[in-house]
Amino acid sequence: MIQVFTNVNFDLMGRVKWFFIAFSTLAAGVAVAMMLTRGFNYGIDFAGGTAVRLKFRDRPQIEEMRTSLQQAGLGDISIQNIGDPEDNEVLIRVELPQAAGEATGSEGGEISRKVMESLESPEWHKALQAGKLDLNMITESDLREWLGQHLSPSPEGSPPADAEAVASAVVKYRTDHAGLFRSPVEAASIPGIKPEVARLLQEQAILGPFTVRSVDFIGPTAGKELLRNTLLAVFGSVAGILLYVWFRFKKWMWGLTAIIALVHDVVIAAGAISLTRKEFSVDIVAALLTILGYSINDTIVVFDRIRENLRLYREVDFTTLVNASINQTLSRTILTSFTVFIAVTALFLYGGDKLNPMSFCLMVGVVFGTYSSVFVAAALLVIVYENFGPKYVKG
Amino acid sequence: MNLDLRWRLLLILGVTVLCLAAIYPPAEKIHLGLDLKGGIHMVMRVKTDDAVKAEIDLTQERIRSALGEKGLAPMKISPEGLKVIILEGVDAARVGEVRDLLTRQFPQYSLSSPGGGRLRLELRAKEEGEIRDSAVRQALETIRTRVDKFGVAEPTIQRQGSGAGADRILIQLPGVENPERVKDLIGSPAFLEWKLVKVPPGVVAEQFRPPDNPEAIVQMFGGKLPDDVEILPQELTTSDGKAVRVYWPVTKSSPLSGKDLKNARRDQDRFGAPAVNFLLTADAGRRFQELTRKYQGQLLAIVLDKKIISAPRINAVIAEQGVIEGGNFTLESSEDLALKLRSGALPAGMEILEERTVGPSLGADSVRQGVVASAIGAIIIVLFMLVYYRLAGVNASVALALNLLILLAAMAYFHSTLTLPGIAGFALTVGMAVDANVLVFERVREELRHGRTVKAAILAGFDRAFNTIIDSHCTTLIAGFFLYAYGTGAVKGFAVTLNVGIVANLFTALIVSRAIFDVELAVNPRKEKLSI
Numbered sequence: 064m065i066q067v068f069t070n071v072n073f074d075l076m077g078r079v080k081w082f083f084i085a086f087s088t089l090a091a092g093v094a095v096a097m098m099l100t101r102g103f104n105y106g107i108d109f110a111g112g113t114a115v116r117l118k119f120r121d122r123p124q125i126e127e128m129r130t131s132l133q134q135a136g137l138g139d140i141s142i143q144n145i146g147d148p149e150d151n152e153v154l155i156r157v158e159l160p161q162a163a164g165e166a167t168g169s170e171g172g173e174i175s176r177k178v179m180e181s182l183e184s185p186e187w188h189k190a191l192q193a194g195k196l197d198l199n200m201i202t203e204s205d206l207r208e209w210l211g212q213h214l215s216p217s218p219e220g221s222p223p224a225d226a227e228a229v230a231s232a233v234v235k236y237r238t239d240h241a242g243l244f245r246s247p248v249e250a251a252s253i254p255g256i257k258p259e260v261a262r263l264l265q266e267q268a269i270l271g272p273f274t275v276r277s278v279d280f281i282g283p284t285a286g287k288e289l290l291r292n293t294l295l296a297v298f299g300s301v302a303g304i305l306l307y308v309w310f311r312f313k314k315w316m317w318g319l320t321a322i323i324a325l326v327h328d329v330v331i332a333a334g335a336i337s338l339t340r341k342e343f344s345v346d347i348v349a350a351l352l353t354i355l356g357y358s359i360n361d362t363i364v365v366f367d368r369i370r371e372n373l374r375l376y377r378e379v380d381f382t383t384l385v386n387a388s389i390n391q392t393l394s395r396t397i398l399t400s401f402t403v404f405i406a407v408t409a410l411f412l413y414g415g416d417k418l419n420p421m422s423f424c425l426m427v428g429v430v431f432g433t434y435s436s437v438f439v440a441a442a443l444l445v446i447v448y449e450n451f452g453p454k455y456v457k458g
Numbered sequence: 459m460n461l462d463l464r465w466r467l468l469l470i471l472g473v474t475v476l477c478l479a480a481i482y483p484p485a486e487k488i489h490l491g492l493d494l495k496g497g498i499h500m501v502m503r504v505k506t507d508d509a510v511k512a513e514i515d516l517t518q519e520r521i522r523s524a525l526g527e528k529g530l531a532p533m534k535i536s537p538e539g540l541k542v543i544i545l546e547g548v549d550a551a552r553v554g555e556v557r558d559l560l561t562r563q564f565p566q567y568s569l570s571s572p573g574g575g576r577l578r579l580e581l582r583a584k585e586e587g588e589i590r591d592s593a594v595r596q597a598l599e600t601i602r603t604r605v606d607k608f609g610v611a612e613p614t615i616q617r618q619g620s621g622a623g624a625d626r627i628l629i630q631l632p633g634v635e636n637p638e639r640v641k642d643l644i645g646s647p648a649f650l651e652w653k654l655v656k657v658p659p660g661v662v663a664e665q666f667r668p669p670d671n672p673e674a675i676v677q678m679f680g681g682k683l684p685d686d687v688e689i690l691p692q693e694l695t696t697s698d699g700k701a702v703r704v705y706w707p708v709t710k711s712s713p714l715s716g717k718d719l720k721n722a723r724r725d726q727d728r729f730g731a732p733a734v735n736f737l738l739t740a741d742a743g744r745r746f747q748e749l750t751r752k753y754q755g756q757l758l759a760i761v762l763d764k765k766i767i768s769a770p771r772i773n774a775v776i777a778e779q780g781v782i783e784g785g786n787f788t789l790e791s792s793e794d795l796a797l798k799l800r801s802g803a804l805p806a807g808m809e810i811l812e813e814r815t816v817g818p819s820l821g822a823d824s825v826r827q828g829v830v831a832s833a834i835g836a837i838i839i840v841l842f843m844l845v846y847y848r849l850a851g852v853n854a855s856v857a858l859a860l861n862l863l864i865l866l867a868a869m870a871y872f873h874s875t876l877t878l879p880g881i882a883g884f885a886l887t888v889g890m891a892v893d894a895n896v897l898v899f900e901r902v903r904e905e906l907r908h909g910r911t912v913k914a915a916i917l918a919g920f921d922r923a924f925n926t927i928i929d930s931h932c933t934t935l936i937a938g939f940f941l942y943a944y945g946t947g948a949v950k951g952f953a954v955t956l957n958v959g960i961v962a963n964l965f966t967a968l969i970v971s972r973a974i975f976d977v978e979l980a981v982n983p984r985k986e987k988l989s990i
Contacts, residue, residue: 064903064990065846116820176638202635234818242819276820278637280813285501289946296944303936311929346879349941349949353886353956356937360930364897367926395900398846399893402839406889409835410882415827418882425886 067394075437076386076445083438084446091327094334101337106344107279109286111159113174116276117182119151120199120245123273128153128182135181137174146416150241152276159283175278182273190269197271198233198250198264199243206230213263229260242274293348300355301326308359312366316447316455321362324440328358332428341420350424357403358432361396362440368392369441373457381448381456389437400433463980466973473965474860477867487870491877493948494825496818497632498640501618501811504625508806509593510540510586517564517579518543519711524563530556532577541581543567548575587623593805594625601627601644603801608643610634626811637815639790645808647763648798650716652746653708655757655769656687663756664771668692668704675707686710690759692766695786706766708759713749715803718742722799724792727783732792734782736799743778750776762795828881836888843892847899849989853974854895857966861891864962865955876955877948883955890960893930894967897923899990912985916975920968927967931960 107114117123125142132140132155139158146152157174191197196209210226236253237244244250250268251261301322309318329351336347368388376384407429410422448456481487492499518535521543525531533547548556556577560569566585570578581589598617605613610631618626634640657666658678669675672689676682683689688710691703718738725735738746750758750772759769760782768784787795840858843851865887869876902919910918935957942953979985 064848066903118819204635238818238822240819241823242817274817274819275815276817278813278815280810282809282811284503285811292944292946296940299940299944300937303940304933307929307933307936345946345949346882346952349879349945349952352937352941356934357890359933360893363929363933364926367929371922391904392900395896398896398900402842402892402896403886403889405838405842406832406835406885409838410828410831410885413827413831413834414882414885415824415831417824417878418828418831421879421882 067397068390071393072387072390073393074386075389076382076442080438080442080445083434084442087327087435087439091330091334094331094337097334097337103337103343104340105286106342107156107281108344109289111281111283111286113157113178114277114279115155115157115175115178116145116278117153117155117273118241118243118276119153119273120243120270121151121272122148123151123153125153128155131181132178135177137177137181174280175275179275184272187269187271195267195269198237198268199271199274203230203234206233210260213267214260229256232256233264237274242276244270246270289345296348296352297329297355300352304355304359308363308366312370314456317366317444320440320443320447321359321366323443324362324435325355325359327435327439328428328431329354331431332424335427336420336424339423341423344420346418346421347424350421350428353425354428354432358428358435361400361433361436364392364396364399365389365436365441369444381453382445385441385445389441393437396433396436400429404429463973463976466969467977470860470970470973474863477863480867481863481870484866488866489869489873489875490821490825491875491880491948491951492630492632492814492821493816493878494821494828494876494881495632496816496821497630498634498637499812499814499816499947500629500641500644501813502627502629502645503809503811504594504597504627504804505807505809506590506593506625507540509589510581511537512805513589514541514543514581517567521545521560521564521579524559525556528555528559530559532556538578541586543579545577545579546575548577550575553577590623590625594627596805597808598627600802600804601629604644604798605629605631607797607801608640610640627808633818637813639794641810641813643794643798645810646798647804647807648716648795648801649763649803650719650799651712651761652714653690653712653759653761654753655759656684656707656709657757658707666757668706668769670702670704672705675705679707683707690761690764690766692769693786706759706769708761708766712761714738714742714746716799717803718745719799722796724789724796725781727781731783732787732789733784734787734792734796734799736780736782738778738780740778746780747775747777750774824878825881828878828885832881832885832888835885839888839892843895847895847990850895850899850902850975853971854892854899856974857895857971858888858891860970861887861959861962861966864965865959868958868962869954872954874954875951877951879948879952880955883952883959886956887959887963890934891963891966894923894927894963895971897926898967898971902988902990906988906990912988913979913983915988916972916979920972924968927964931964934960 123144125144129140129142132142137157138160141156143154143156144152145154155178157178187197196206198206201209207226207230210229214226214229232253232255233250247265247268247270250270251265253261256264304325305318305322307318308321309315312318332354333347333351336343341347365388368391369385372379372384372388379387404426407422407425410418411426414422444456514537518537522531522535530549530552532545532549535543535545538544545556553571553575557569557571560567560577560579564579566582567579568582570580572578594617598615602615605615610633612632614628614630616628617624618628629644631640655663655666657663658675659680661678675689679687686709687707689705690708691705694702694704696702718741719736720739721737723735725733727733754772754775756772757769758772760767767782770784782795836858840851840855843854845851847854862884865884868874874880898919901923902915905915905918906912938953938957938960942950942957945953978988
């Protein structure tokens with residue numbers, strides 16, 4: 064039988080607890096200072112604006128792009144690489160105009176169109192006007208129409224290729240390959256396409272330098288509302304959990320120490336987001352709330368054991384009893400967090416760039432959630448007992 | 459095997475079968491969110507102020523004509539703020555009569571006299587609420603019609619928020635490839651009006667050239683526009699492809715509007731360029747006939763959403779049928795305009811609050827990455843449980859598998875959509891699902907160490923861990939509830955998977971996992987060693 068800890072008895076509630084309390088205070092303090100001074104790298108969910116995500120055939124020239132976008136008069140722009148460098152993906156963010164008046168109703172589209180126009184090369188533009196089609200940008204319905212006009216019966220008299228089937232095969236191939244044909248050869252060798260169609264595509268098609276992966280536009284009002292909802296959700300959850308723990312453990316002090324541990328976890332997780340400049344989006348809000356709900360679990364495991372032991376061993380000193388309870392539950396405290404940690408680490412490593420900030424936040428939260436159940440929640444209970452006597456902690 | 463256990467096994471079997479039925483076939487039953495499938499997501503706000511303003515404008519006209527008929531016309535009727543109409547210069551001797559008429563004919567307004575020969579009409583709050591509410595409902599209907607006519611599979615068009623004050627409309631169009639076209643199609647009011655061009659004094663209609671700034675028109679009118687004239691822009695493209703904007707003086711009132719249309723379809727003008735052909739209702743046809751006879755030789759502006767499309771000269775008397783031409787139409791835009799005119803105008807302007815377009819390739823990548831990451835997490839966790847708890851690890855893995863199955867089935871049953879954060883919710887569920895097993899197994903081990911029999915240890919393990927499991931699930935649910943209540947869009951999807959996963963976990967950890975142990979015990983009641 065494998066066991067993390069068997070019959071251990073670490074003295075965790077002795078003087079050493081002050082070291083951890085000091086560490087936690089410091090960590091939480093740094094996190095708060097970080098949030099106050101450095102702030103968050105707000106995503107457009109909160110800040111509003113437009114985000115255009117493009118994937119290029121070749122390594123994108125960020126500085127050149129910046130210059131041409133600035134020339135287009137788009138105002139405040141930021142460009143960043145996303146994913147691995149060989150993915151050639153960039154995210155272009157355009158801030159809302161400072162004098163945010165009433166939205167005209169088509170700003171998002173307008174801006175993304177401007178972005179794309181300013182990135183187009185003149186040669187590409189000329190080719191399009193000459194009637195070529197851009198296989199990387201064309202929609203399936205447009206391609207179908209174009210093929211319908213250009214597919215002619217082959218000289219041998221066999222029926223013309225089915226425009227609908229070809230268009231759907233081409234677009235399916237493109238979708239499965241990150242939305243982009245990298246070379247004309249690739250475009251001509253799509254499975255299930257007849258050679259004469261492939262020849263036609265090779266002659267008539269050009270491959271644009273990029274494809275649009277997504278466009279997001281968030282108006283100025285949405286962000287404020289989101290912030291309000293976020294705060295409501297956070298305070299609602301904290302209050303709800305406080306009441307629940309108070310109700311279940313009968314002593315408000317238990318609820319309070321559990322909540323302090325909880326707030327400590329969330330503050331540190333948020334501070335980690337601020338420190339790493341990861342994008343603060345609604346996903347982060349979801350992660351923080353999940354930490355609120357989850358990181359208390361370990362505290363409950365410990366508290367439950369303390370409550371149980373209090374009933375069994377009435378005359379044992381409270382500090383000793385808490386220490387024993389922690390030691391008895393140490394392996395399950397660590398194991399339960401470990402399985403969740405595996406899950407979020409897998410998301411962090413393999414879940415793609417969109418889930419990355421969220422899973423990072425969860426990783427930090429899970430680790431500190433485990434730590435705080437022992438060194439904040441239980442330690443605070445002991446400190447209250449040692450300084451104010453049993454009336455706050457024992458029923 | 460005792461009866462109770464048999465019933466429990468039957469229950470588990472039943473649940474499994476039901477769940478399998480609910481998700482079969484998965485491609486149809488599991489709805490992917492737009493972030494995974496690709497498409498357009500929009501949140502629009504109906505500017506209900508527009509509808510209130512239109513009501514006030516209309517009432518002013520009606521008051522003018524009602525009082526005019528009785529020879530009671532006041533000197534001036536003007537709006538104040540959004541929902542107040544002020545009558546000035548009412549004949550002092552006949553104020554009573556005016557008041558009577560107003561209260562009788564306009565009961566939706568509250569009447570007061572602030573003094574100075576003025577009367578004040580204010581739209582009642584209840585009426586205002588109804589106007590706003592009906593504007594949103596009408597907008598919803600119109601957008602639905604337009605999307606249906608455009609032909610999008612499985613669109614979502616919903617009013618968001620609760621109560622009559624909710625002015626948001628959520629639109630989700632999966633798989634749509636051309637966002638700009640669709641956005642214009644559903645977002646533009648398509649409010650069509652015909653207005654007479656009021657050429658400045660001393661100018662012949664044919665010779666009037668609209669200037670490129672509105673001030674020039676004011677100058678032509680001698681520094682002040684007449685009360686019934688407004689200036690509207692027209693966007694033109696010059697022969698060398700440059701966009702210019704010119705301004706026309708037109709009447710404020712519009713003798714005909716989009717409401718008078720019976721039908722509209724794409725057509726061609728005399729030169730074969732795309733245009734829109736319209737058919738008026740019989741009544742409007744008569745009015746149009748009268749109008750064109752009376753104003754022959756003058757210019758009639760066709761106005762769409764306060765922008766002039768064209769201002770042709772009235773050459774002949776026109777009755778029911780006509781053509782809108784010269785608006786720089788393309789094949790697509792003329793077809794879209796006809797569609798919009800057929801489905802009616804939006805009662806108020808729309809503001810885009812949020813617009814997200816996800817390309818299909820990004821969606822496919824997200825699904826792949828999310829599923830791979832969750833699968834890797836799940837495999838490692840299962841391996842860990844098997845190594846650490848040996849045979850009991852199998853027990854936990856079965857419970858985990860059933861947990862995921864129930865989660866999928868619940869999502870299919872409630873028609874929840876699976877979003878990318880929802881996939882993260884799945885991954886988290888995997889991690890949390892075994893937590894309850896860990897709590898039980900550790901407790902069982904502890905009891906075994908204290909020298910209990912296998913049977914007693916299992917009993918005590920589940921018993922004692924019960925409270926802890928309930929407590930920890932409840933707190934997670936509390937946070938999950940707030941996440942669901944205040945979360946938006948994809949995050950709601952995360953909350954759904956998380957919450958449902960936790961509830962399902964109670965069943966699998968407390969009932970399924972327990973039943974498996976009980977089967978082991980039933981097979982071998984004197985079991986002395988437990989593989990845990």
